[in-house]
Amino acid sequence: MKQTLPSQTFTALIKAHQGIIHSICKAYFAHHEDRQDASQEIVLQLWKAYPHFRGEAKVSTWIYRVALNTALNLVKAHKPPTFWYDWAEDEDLADNASAVFVEGSDFVQFVLNQLNPPDKALLILHLEGYEYAEIAQILTLTLTNVSTKLSRIKSKLKKIFKPQDYEP
Amino acid sequence: MNLDDLKPFWEAYKQEAQTEKIWQEADIQLIIQSNASQKMFISQLRYWLMNTSMYLLLILCTNGC
Numbered sequence: 001m002k003q004t005l006p007s008q009t010f011t012a013l014i015k016a017h018q019g020i021i022h023s024i025c026k027a028y029f030a031h032h033e034d035r036q037d038a039s040q041e042i043v044l045q046l047w048k049a050y051p052h053f054r055g056e057a058k059v060s061t062w063i064y065r066v067a068l069n070t071a072l073n074l075v076k077a078h079k080p081p082t083f084w085y086d087w088a089e090d091e092d093l094a095d096n097a098s099a100v101f102v103e104g105s106d107f108v109q110f111v112l113n114q115l116n117p118p119d120k121a122l123l124i125l126h127l128e129g130y131e132y133a134e135i136a137q138i139l140t141l142t143l144t145n146v147s148t149k150l151s152r153i154k155s156k157l158k159k160i161f162k163p164q165d166y167e168p
Numbered sequence: 169m170n171l172d173d174l175k176p177f178w179e180a181y182k183q184e185a186q187t188e189k190i191w192q193e194a195d196i197q198l199i200i201q202s203n204a205s206q207k208m209f210i211s212q213l214r215y216w217l218m219n220t221s222m223y224l225l226l227i228l229c230t231n232g233c
Contacts, residue, residue: 011196023182047200
């Protein structure tokens with residue numbers, strides 16, 4: 001009987017879920033080379049963590065946990081503290097938000113760029129449909145923390161975007 | 169803004185990210201077997217060396233050397 005090697009199982013697993021890794025790298029890194037380095041680092045971290053993965057959580061949840069934590073560490077290690085422009089405080093820009101971005105996936109990038117790296121992770125997991133308790137577990141936060149942070153993100157984005165900005 | 173309104177846009181974003189780069193099994197094998205972690209270490213080292221040199225240069229300049 002042909003035996004499957006752990007690396008083959010892992011490779012198949014990553015191939016099936018590679019969309020998660022690519023979308024996280026796209027959300028966090030603007031430059032192609034940085035994205036490439038980050039995606040490789042995420043795969044390596046997943047490979048290191050694979051022997052400890054017992055299948056208690058869903059594969060996608062495990063990948064999100066490792067990928068987001070790796071991306072956050074990379075952002076912290078490689079970049080100087082970034083000045084996050086607070087669009088919500090700039091009334092002129094907030095009034096003209098619709099003029100700044102284009103539609104579709106660019107809109108998501110524009111929205112994500114308004115947030116700091118940890119808040120970005122929260123929003124990504126929320127958009128993926130994770131419950132507050134799951135988000136708390138993935139990002140090692142408390143339930144109250146998740147709820148407060150998401151509500152802050154919501155009100156921040158509410159200040160910037162109006163419904164007509166993103167309705168098709 | 170209702171965050172749930174962003175969900176369809178997020179799906180489109182994920183689709184786009186996936187089509188930009190599609191890994192085959194061989195690509196993933198190559199990553200786990202390569203020295204990517206060494207490359208990461210070198211890039212980190214380069215980053216800190218550049219920062220330290222810049223810092224020293226600034227100190228020298230401000231001291232009038």
